[in-house]
Amino acid sequence: MDNIISVKNLTKKFGTFTANDNLTFDVKKGEIFGFLGANGAGKTTAIRILCGLLKPTSGNAVVAGYDVYYESEKIKQNIGYMSQRFSLYEDMTIEENIQFFATVYGLNKKEIKTKTVELIEKYNLYDVKNTAIREIPLGWKQKLAFLIATFHNPSIVFLDEPTSGVDPLTRRQFWEIIYSTAEEGTTIFVTTHYMDEAEYCHRVCIMSEGKIMAIGSPVELIDQYNVSNMNEVFYKIARNYYN
């Protein structure tokens, strides 16, 4: 399988602080890749580099065929990004948000019109299309944010804690949308603090203190650490590091 992300010896320093310390990993096309780690482990820095928002101090990274040093604008056009804190405009309606983001992603008028109708029909949003975002439940908002982040058919989408605080049923619906999107060939790069969600990923990478501590499929890691689930893998890695 082809690599959609290829990272080699990537380091990022802020002054004397090393946020990312010599990271090397690949993400394959169509993969659901989980990016895990404690708060402050360096996940956000790495994601910002991969999205073309921040330049590394040293090392190489190629995303969707584009170099993070010289082709960051190309990267931005070829990825989707859903942030945890802000994803949609609260005071705009569902339809307005769809149209706004489609315009930002550079779709033309005709494409926007067709795609908007398609999305509203596919997800049964006709009755609520004129509802302001602030009035819809969080779970709905997050699903919609994901659909908007993938509206322009990016080859890879970055999701930063997309399900934080979402109810158990909607969390699962969200993951089913992730699966079906991945099946269509879009690569998913996701962070989460829910360890059951880590088990939904094809492969996960666990970071601690700026370094990659483990990488592999959940089953491989569970075997390797001789435990029964990802929660215990995570705990063992973080514990060993502190000890």
Next chain:
Amino acid sequence: MIEAENVSKSYNGLVAIDNISFNIRQNELYGFIGPDGSGKTTIFRIISTLLLPDEGKVQVNGFDVVKDYKKIRKIIGYMPGHFSQYPDLSVQENIDFFATIFNTSFNEHYHLIKEIYEQLEPFKNRPAGKLSGGMKQKLALCCALIHKPEILILDEPTTGVDAVSRYEFWILLKKIRSSGITVIVSTPYMDEASLCDRVALIQKGNILKVDIPQNIIASFDDPLFAIVSDNNYRVKKLLFNSELCLNVYLFGKEIHFIPKHGINDELITTFLQNAGVLNFKLSKINPTIEDYFIKNMV
């Protein structure tokens, strides 16, 4: 310790909590477990006398939340969901400030916060706004405890916190409870329910169930199966579209399956084999609080 009867609250016609009642006993570690928007913060703000209920009655240690709010404020410690310390004051100044407004001193109840404070001490002169997430949380806890409250109220202290730090925070809460303080906590993480003495499962402004975690699990009376396969997403879809299915959902590396009445493991095995699923493991399992929640969500 806390008694709430038929409490309701709406914001501009939007119902936040709908006629709920509960009581919390002295020295309990009591959890409100529910997703975002279920009404947890509204309940906590009413208990903390920061918000008036539209209807119903709430008493905290015999004091009424409307009439006796000043008395209640002296005996509670409240840690809101968002960081609410003064960002431009140092760690030490924040703690001293909260001690002073409660007419006490840093030293008087130091023993209560000693363990948490020792982790903060290296940063005691740093402005609170410049602390890491984990350290901010520890500072907020120190400030909520420094006047030795009888009741500690924590609104989603572990949201957005990684799995290990979450676990460590709960160990801390259990220690605080052992020192005689009643602890009331809310969380969207279902797995944290089992760490409470009693929990209220809450959704859309209603309480689904209040009980000790073991009893909630025991009241789940459907047979529950776990299936592990090479492609859980596909197997889940197969089961969902089958005649056997009452409910099926992904659950980490497993699929959880509740079959219709009278369907046993042999019938499930045959179905999967006939559908071409070759490698799978089927086992009957005990439910978790999350299974209960999914089953009883409205």
